[in-house]
Each structure stands twice: as structure tokens, then as C-alpha cells.
Amino acid sequence: MPLIENGRIGEDAWSFIPDGEPVPNDRPVIISFERWQAERDSFDGRNAKLGVRLKSGTLAGAIAADLDRFALVAVEFAKFRDGRGFSTARELRERYGYTGEIRAVGHVIPDQYLYLVRTGFSSVEAPEGTNPDSWANALTEVTIAFQPSLDDTAPLSLLRRKLKVG
Amino acid sequence: MSAKDRSKEGSMKAITANRLRDGEVVFLGEGGVWVESFAEAALFPRAEADGVLAPAKEKAEREQFAVDIYAFEVVEQDGVPVPATMRERIRTAGPTVRLDLGKQAA
Amino acid sequence: MNHIAPGARAGIYHYDEIDRQFVAERVEQFRKQVDRRLSGELTEEEFKPIRLMNGLYLQLHAYMLRIAVPYGVMSATQLRKLSAIGRRYDRGYGHFTTRQNLQYNWIKLEDTPAILHELAEVDMHALQTSGNCVRNVTTDPFVGAAKDEVVDGRVYAEILRQWTTMHPEFTYLPRKFKIAISGAESDRAAVRIHDVGLLARRNDKGEPGFSFYVGGGLGRSPFVGKLVREWVAQEDFVAYLEAILRVYNQYGRRDNIYKARIKILVHELGLEKFTQEVEEEFARLRGPKYRLDPEIVEGVRQHFAPPPFEELPDHSEALERAKAADPAFANWLAVNVAEHKAPGYAIATISLKPAGGIPGDATCDQMDLVADLAERYSFGELRVTHVQNLVLAHVKKDDLYDLWKRLDAAELGSANAGLIGDIIACPGLDYCALANARSIPLAQAISARFADPLRQRTIGELGIKISGCINACGHHHVGAIGILGVDKKGTEYYQITVGGDPTLTTAIGDILGPAVTETEAVDAIEAIVDVYLANRSDESERFIDTLKRVGHAPFKERIYAAD
Ligand code: HEM
Ligand code: SF4
Numbered sequence: 001m002p003l004i005e006n007g008r009i010g011e012d013a014w015s016f017i018p019d020g021e022p023v024p025n026d027r028p029v030i031i032s033f034e035r036w037q038a039e040r041d042s043f044d045g046r047n048a049k050l051g052v053r054l055k056s057g058t059l060a061g062a063i064a065a066d067l068d069r070f071a072l073v074a075v076e077f078a079k080f081r082d083g084r085g086f087s088t089a090r091e092l093r094e095r096y097g098y099t100g101e102i103r104a105v106g107h108v109i110p111d112q113y114l115y116l117v118r119t120g121f122s123s124v125e126a127p128e129g130t131n132p133d134s135w136a137n138a139l140t141e142v143t144i145a146f147q148p149s150l151d152d153t154a155p156l157s158l159l160r161r162k163l164k165v166g
Numbered sequence: 167m168s169a170k171d172r173s174k175e176g177s178m179k180a181i182t183a184n185r186l187r188d189g190e191v192v193f194l195g196e197g198g199v200w201v202e203s204f205a206e207a208a209l210f211p212r213a214e215a216d217g218v219l220a221p222a223k224e225k226a227e228r229e230q231f232a233v234d235i236y237a238f239e240v241v242e243q244d245g246v247p248v249p250a251t252m253r254e255r256i257r258t259a260g261p262t263v264r265l266d267l268g269k270q271a272a
Numbered sequence: 273m274n275h276i277a278p279g280a281r282a283g284i285y286h287y288d289e290i291d292r293q294f295v296a297e298r299v300e301q302f303r304k305q306v307d308r309r310l311s312g313e314l315t316e317e318e319f320k321p322i323r324l325m326n327g328l329y330l331q332l333h334a335y336m337l338r339i340a341v342p343y344g345v346m347s348a349t350q351l352r353k354l355s356a357i358g359r360r361y362d363r364g365y366g367h368f369t370t371r372q373n374l375q376y377n378w379i380k381l382e383d384t385p386a387i388l389h390e391l392a393e394v395d396m397h398a399l400q401t402s403g404n405c406v407r408n409v410t411t412d413p414f415v416g417a418a419k420d421e422v423v424d425g426r427v428y429a430e431i432l433r434q435w436t437t438m439h440p441e442f443t444y445l446p447r448k449f450k451i452a453i454s455g456a457e458s459d460r461a462a463v464r465i466h467d468v469g470l471l472a473r474r475n476d477k478g479e480p481g482f483s484f485y486v487g488g489g490l491g492r493s494p495f496v497g498k499l500v501r502e503w504v505a506q507e508d509f510v511a512y513l514e515a516i517l518r519v520y521n522q523y524g525r526r527d528n529i530y531k532a533r534i535k536i537l538v539h540e541l542g543l544e545k546f547t548q549e550v551e552e553e554f555a556r557l558r559g560p561k562y563r564l565d566p567e568i569v570e571g572v573r574q575h576f577a578p579p580p581f582e583e584l585p586d587h588s589e590a591l592e593r594a595k596a597a598d599p600a601f602a603n604w605l606a607v608n609v610a611e612h613k614a615p616g617y618a619i620a621t622i623s624l625k626p627a628g629g630i631p632g633d634a635t636c637d638q639m640d641l642v643a644d645l646a647e648r649y650s651f652g653e654l655r656v657t658h659v660q661n662l663v664l665a666h667v668k669k670d671d672l673y674d675l676w677k678r679l680d681a682a683e684l685g686s687a688n689a690g691l692i693g694d695i696i697a698c699p700g701l702d703y704c705a706l707a708n709a710r711s712i713p714l715a716q717a718i719s720a721r722f723a724d725p726l727r728q729r730t731i732g733e734l735g736i737k738i739s740g741c742i743n744a745c746g747h748h749h750v751g752a753i754g755i756l757g758v759d760k761k762g763t764e765y766y767q768i769t770v771g772g773d774p775t776l777t778t779a780i781g782d783i784l785g786p787a788v789t790e791t792e793a794v795d796a797i798e799a800i801v802d803v804y805l806a807n808r809s810d811e812s813e814r815f816i817d818t819l820k821r822v823g824h825a826p827f828k829e830r831i832y833a834a835d
Binding site: 059080081082083084086087088090091094095109111112114115116118119131134137141142143144145146147148149159 | 290291293294297298300301304305308313314318321322404431434435436437438439440441442443444445518521522526556561562568
């Protein structure tokens with residue numbers, strides 16, 4: 001599936017390993033949070049990067065204590081209308097100080113991309129056949145924001161600033 | 167609805183939707199053409215309506231023509247087919263409180 | 273864009289270039305989204321939340337567009353634009369709603385970008401008037417004018433309007449989220465039936481702060497908002513709300529839309545646990561990033577500086593003369609005019625409830641007239657109330673008679689604010705895709721039955737509120753008399769409740785008995801009124817007070833005795 005990063009289709013170095021399949025030791029992989037809970041000891045001493053995928057109902061607090069073990073947290077959107085993931089990312093960044101990659105997976109639409117970036121997501125796994133222009137536009141069509149968030153421009157105030165592209 | 171009407175309820179069905187680009191209430195007419203007036207709507211025996219609805223819905227959605235596509239009951243009153251429910255009667259005519267608006271005004 | 277300056281003295285938030293750029297960008301964004309929908313790139317499922325966030329619903333006959341009137345205050349220029357849009361793209365009228373907004377009923381999807389573009393010319397939009405986001409924040413329609421005002425709610429409503437606009441985290445909440453603010457001693461904003469209700473007050477140092485009520489709401493399961501925190505200081509105002517929204521976004525139910533409002537979360541978690549979650553989140557949000565600086569508040573407050581009131585004596589000779597000469601005017605004055613904080617001024621309610629009329633509807637001609645009158649008599653500004661009326665907040669007492677004569681000539685002079693003719697009714701089955709029964713015809717029949725202004729005044733304060741289904745857009749739960757439309761095997765029936773109260777003593781009404789037909793409902797209302805008049809201790813005892821004292825029995829007996 002195409003990976004969207006910085007408004008463009010990017011290279012995906014990661015692969016998701018379904019539960020029950022052997023986990024390769026020589027390349028970056030994402031495992032499910034459930035597998036992590038069940039088999040965490042088996043990852044002791046692993047050198048290649050590890051990522052974890054949270055179901056949409058799994059909140060940031062569940063993984064908080066283990067965040068230093070993961071270079072990537074994938075946050076699932078069961079339906080694009082289910083906005084819990086926005087809070088999950090924000091909590092990961094602001095409350096738990098996570099600095100690794102946060103990736104949106106599942107059902108998200110380009111119209112949500114700016115919101116994803118502003119709540120702390122680094123990348124998005126988009127559906128096959130997605131229109132890349134819609135993702136690129138999503139970051140530039142609105143250049144004003146009325147609240148502080150996690151993208152990298154300094155807030156003018158609690159209430160208003162221009163986004164960096166403006 | 168009176169009891170007399172209710173005895174005939176469900177004898178026929180018509181298929182309706184709202185046109186995507188302007189929201190206008192439309193009905194499936196003869197030959198699969200969508201029409202704006204209920205008088206031109208095709209009526210289907212109850213048992214056949216679902217079989218007509220599914221492909222009509224699929225086609226109208228694929229072509230971005232209409233949304234909210236469904237079948238509704240039609241009964242006969244004084245020899246004329248009318249929608250069985252108040253809701254559908256209002257959709258085919260217009261608001262009862264503004265007789266100057268909607269299809270009834272045309 | 274062809275920008276038209278709103279009247280400089282109107283008590284609205286005046287846009288600057290950044291605000292305008294934002295709205296213009298959103299219009300362009302929606303234009304592209306509509307194109308993507310029409311081309312099939314977006315499915316209806318994906319497009320629906322997007323159009324809802326732009327105020328566009330699909331109703332029975334066409335699309336309905338809901339225009340945001342921030343906290344219900346607008347300028348005459350803006351109202352004229354609403355009228356122009358109603359003529360050009362709709363059918364020559366608009367509907368003012370209990371959410372203090374305006375709705376058009378006959379809109380085409382393909383016209384919507386052009387309509388939004390026209391709205392942007394007068395610094396208006398339809399953003400966040402629907403969808404599962406934080407909706408237009410409402411406040412007291414007498415804000416900035418009422419004699420009993422302690423804190424100007426517009427300032428904080430505007431801060432929230434900005435802060436919630438396109439909020440990246442809170443735009444896909446479990447369900448819609450409605451906030452109301454009241455800054456006066458009497459609550460004219462129904463704060464305790466909102467998801468978050470705020471009572472703005474001052475401490476003994478005179479500093480503003482807020483009591484937070486959470487989890488009020490009507491609909492299928494009505495709840496009265498519960499006090500979560502007695503005092504939140506101004507600097508924590510936004511942070512505390514952010515904490516509430518984050519708890520709700522994470523824990524609110526998403527499996528059942530009837531259980532998705534925050535009221536259910538508060539109810540299921542329990543007030544104590546809910547409060548604890550909020551406080552925990554809040555404790556971490558107290559850093560500088562989320563502090564509401566006094567400079568920001570002051571900056572916003574400047575938009576709402578009082579208009580240049582003249583120094584006037586409080587007593588108006590002209591008014592007294594008119595009152596003595598014209599009993600119909602004297603009646604309107606007694607019923608529709610409230611006290612103003614500036615001497616010599618008054619607050620006038622323009623009733624959109626003529627006897628037999630459609631509550632809340634105004635023709636474009638009427639809108640143009642009200643815009644003219646607002647310019648002539650009230651600094652170019654007007655308000656929309658949550659009982660679907662309009663208000664000119666700053667009228668000189670000397671001008672009241674002229675104002676009323678002009679209103680009366682346009683069927684806008686009904687003297688019924690707060691009385692039995694001042695009925696709230698949702699659009700019901702005449703327009704609404706979710707309705708079970710019609711609301712408007714019943715409202716028309718009741719207001720026609722009680723058309724006599726003197727009879728209405730004899731009856732006194734008595735709010736009738738009608739909803740066409742359990743979603744309760746017509747606030748029937750909090751009507752002194754509430755009416756809910758239900759469908760019984762294809763026939764419209766109406767269930768009557770009594771004893772509801774939307775003010776600070778919030779109460780949900782009780783069902784009086786089995787549902788009745790439309791004709792029976794009108795007779796039943798009259799019977800209820802007769803029982804009240806026969807039982808009240810004196811003329812000052814309001815309907816709900818008599819009801820509390822004598823109970824339901826005499827009312828039930830009278831209505832259902834014949835069965
Ligand atoms: C005509 C199209 C409308 C639709 C489809 C609609 C839909 C709904 C729904 C589904 C609810 C229940 C929400 C819930 O409990 O989760 C609701 C509540 C509400 N609506 Fe509407 N509504 C419409 C029109 C209006 C109008 C015209 C008004 C104002 C007159 C209005 C004011 C309200 C209010 C005040 C509530 C609050 C009750 C609460 O807080 O639960 N709505 N609406
Ligand atoms: S109460 Fe029901 S019928 Fe009335 S507007 Fe709301 S959803 Fe429609």
C-alpha cells in the first residue's frame with residue numbers, strides 16, 4: 001500500500017507481520033500490540049527496528065511504559081469517522097514524549113491529512129489506487145490554524161497562527 | 167390512513183432517491199429512467215421491487231446520479247396510486263405548510 | 273473576493289485578513305471536495321461528514337444549508353446577505369433555529385460553493401454547524417445589553433469559536449458537541465441542556481471564571497448537565513475544555529450513535545470517575561502552551577466594546593405618551609421589551625411567531641426590513657434567540673414606538689415573547705428526513721387558538737416546545753408544555769409532557785398520558801391552560817409553579833377523563 005510522507009508517496013521500509021507468522025530479525029517490522037503483550041520476552045536483544053500496531057480502541061496509555069522499545073507506532077483507524085487515533089497520537093507525543101514515527105493505518109481519507117500531521121502523525125498508509133494529488137493538496141489548501149498543535153511552527157498565540165506553508 | 171386503505175397496503179412499491187447534484191426527489195420511471203414526478207413513477211408488485219431496487223441503486227450510485235435510494239409502499243386511493251406513508255406523500259408533493267413550494271406548486 | 277464591511281459598531285467579532293483568508297481557503301477546499309464527490313473520487317459515505325462539517329444536510333425535498341451565526345449575533349449587512357442568498361438560491365425565506373442559526377431548505381449541492389463564497393463576502397460561513405465536531409457556541413441573546421449581566425459571554429464564545437475551528441484532534445468526535453455560555457444572573461442560554469454548559473461569573477476580586485456543567489442534552493435520553501468544576505480561572509478556560517474533549521474523544525462510545533453523546537459517558541462512568549479523568553488530563557495541560565493569556569482575552573474583548581450609547585435620561589416621555597395612546601403597543605412593550613443596562617435604552621424582541629404562522633420562518637423581505645431597522649435603531653446589529661426569535665438589543669426608549677409600528681406592519685409585531693404563542697417547533701415531517709410527525713401544523717393550530725394577545729398575557733409565562741421526533745430539536749423535554757410527535761402505524765400522534773424548564777432550575781418534563789391526535793392535542797393544550805387558570809393561587813403564580821403545587825392529577829383527569 002502506498003505510504004504518504006511529507007505530502008508525497010514515499011518508500012516504505014517497514015512491513016507488518018501478522019500474528020503467528022515468524023518475525024524476521026534483519027529488517028524493520030511492525031507487530032500487533034496483542035502479540036507484543038503475549039510474546040514481549042522473545043524480542044529481547046533484537047537489533048533490527050521494531051514497530052507496534054494499536055487497534056483503534058487501544059489508547060496511548062496502554063503502550064506508554066514500553067515506548068522506548070519501538071521506533072514506530074502504527075495507530076489504526078477502524079473507520080475514518082472514528083477519531084480516537086487523533087488523541088492517541090497527541091497523547092503519545094505530548095503526554096508520553098514519544099519521538100519515533102507515528103503512522104496512521106486503516107481507513108483514513110486525504111481530507112484528514114492535515115489533522116493527522118497536526119496531531120503528531122509522521123506518515124499515513126493510504127489505500128491502493130489513492131489519488132496522490134489529493135494528499136498533496138490537503139497540506140496546502142488551508143494555511144491558517146486557530147490552535148497550537150504538534151506540527152513544527154511556533155504558535156503566535158493560543159488562538160492563532162499561520163501554518164508554515166502560508 | 168384508514169383501515170380500508172391499510173387493507174391494500176403493500177400491494178405495490180415505487181423506488182425513490184434524491185438526485186446527488188441538487189437533492190431533488192426523483193422516482194424510478196419506466197425503462198429505468200429517473201423522473202421527477204410521482205405520477206410518472208413505475209410501480210412494482212411488492213415481491214418484485216427488491217429485485218429492481220438492487221441494480222437500480224448500484225447503477226445510480228456508480229454513476230454519481232443519486233443517493234438515499236430505497237423502495238416505498240404505494241396504495242390506491244379513489245383509484246389513484248398514492249404513497250402509503252405521510253413521509254412519502256410529503257416527499258412527492260412538498261411541505262404541507264407551504265403549498266406554494268415543492269412539486270405540488272409546479 | 274468582493275468584501276463588504278459589516279457595520280463597524282455591530283457587536284460582532286470583526287474579521288481581519290487572516291480570518292478572511294481562512295474562510296476563503298475553506299470555501300475553495302469545499303469546492304474541490306464537491307468536485308471530487310461529483311466525479312466519484314469521494315463516496316457518499318466519505319463525503320457526508322465533509323458536507324455536514326460545511327453545514328449541508330440532505331433533507332426530504334432537497335439539501336438544507338445551515339449558516340453559522342456565531343453566538344447568535346450578526347450585523348445588518350450580514351442579514352441582508354442572508355436575504356439575498358435566500359432569494360437567489362432558495363425560495364425567498366429562511367428558518368431561524370433553536371441553535372441561533374439560519375437554515376435554508378431548498379439548496380442544490382452544486383450551488384453550495386457559490387453560496388459559501390457569497391457568505392464569505394460578509395465574513396460568514398457554514399462551518400461546524402453540523403457533524404461530529406464542536407458546534408457553534410451559543411450564548412445569551414441579551415449579551416452585552418442585559419441589566420443582570422456579569423460577564424460578556426461573547427468574548428469567551430468567540431475564543432472558543434476560534435479555538436475549535438478545524439481543531440485537528442476534535443473534528444471526528446464520537447458525536448456532535450454543543451457548548452453554551454451564560455454570563456448573566458438569569459440563564460437565557462439553557463446551559464444545562466448542553467454537552468458543556470458554562471456559567472461565567474466573577475470572584476470577589478472581580479476576576480472572571482467559569483462553572484463547568486457537563487453532560488446535559490436532550491434527545492432519546494435527556495440529561496441535565498452536572499457540575500464538574502465550580503471554578504475554572506480564565507487562564508485555564510481553554511485547557512479545561514481541552515481536557516474534557518480529550519477524555520470524551522477517547523472514551524465516548526462509538527458503537528451506538530444513540531449512546532455516543534458525552535451525557536452517556538458521564539452517566540456510565542459516573543460523575544466522580546469522569547471528573548477524575550478530566551482533572552488528570554487537565555493537570556498536565558497547565559503549561560504555557562495552553563494558558564489563555566489576558567492579552568488574548570483583551571484583544572477579543574475589544575471587538576465587543578459597547579456601542580456609542582447616548583447619555584439619556586432613563587425615563588422617556590415619548591414612550592409614556594405612546595403607551596397611553598396605543599394599548600396594542602403598550603401590550604407589546606410589556607411583553608417583548610426587556611431592561612437594558614444603559615439608561616434610556618431597551619432590549620426589543622422581534623417575534624417570529626405570528627398567530628397561525630410557521631415558528632422561526634422569515635421571508636427575505638422581512639429580513640431586509642429587520643436589517644434596515646437594526647441599522648436605524650440598534651447600531652446595525654441584531655441577535656437570533658434560541659426560541660427562534662430575533663432581538664434588537666440597543667433601542668432607545670424614545671424609538672420603541674416607531675420601531676414597533678414598522679414591525680407590526682410587516683407581521684413582526686406579535687406581543688408574545690415567552691407566552692403561549694411563542695412556540696418552538698422543529699421542522700418536523702414537513703422538511704426533516706428523520707421525523708415521525710409534523711410539528712409545524714400543530715404549532716400553527718395552537719398559536720391560532722390562542723391568537724388573542726390579551727388572553728395570552730392573562731395566561732402568562734408558558735413555553736410550548738414541539739419536536740417531530742425523539743431527537744428533540746424542538747427542546748420538547750424542557751417545555752413547560754412539551755409535545756413530541758410519534759408515529760403509530762402510519763398516523764401522526766403527539767405525546768404531551770408538562771413541567772419542563774430550560775433555565776438554571778432545569779427540569780425534564782413528565783409524560784402526562786397516552787399520545788393523542790393533532791386535533792385532540794390542541795384541545796388538550798387548551799384544557800391544560802384552563803385547569804391552570806382555575807387552580808393558580810393568583811396571577812403571579814406561573815404555570816410551572818401551579819403544576820408543582822397541585823401535581824399532575826387535575827390535568828390528567830381533565831384530558832383523559834373521557835376515555
Ligand atoms: C432538519 C434537519 C435536522 C436534522 C437531521 C437534525 C438531527 C438531529 C439529531 C439526530 C439530533 C439528536 C442528536 C443526539 O442526541 O445525538 C438533534 C438534536 C438537536 N437538534 Fe437537530 N436536526 C435538524 C434540525 C434542527 C433544527 C432546525 C434545529 C433548531 C430548530 C435543531 C436543533 C437541535 C437541537 C437544539 C438539538 C439538541 C438536543 C440535544 O442536545 O440532544 N435541529 N438534531
Ligand atoms: S426533532 Fe426530529 S423531526 Fe424535529 S428536526 Fe429534529 S430530527 Fe427532525
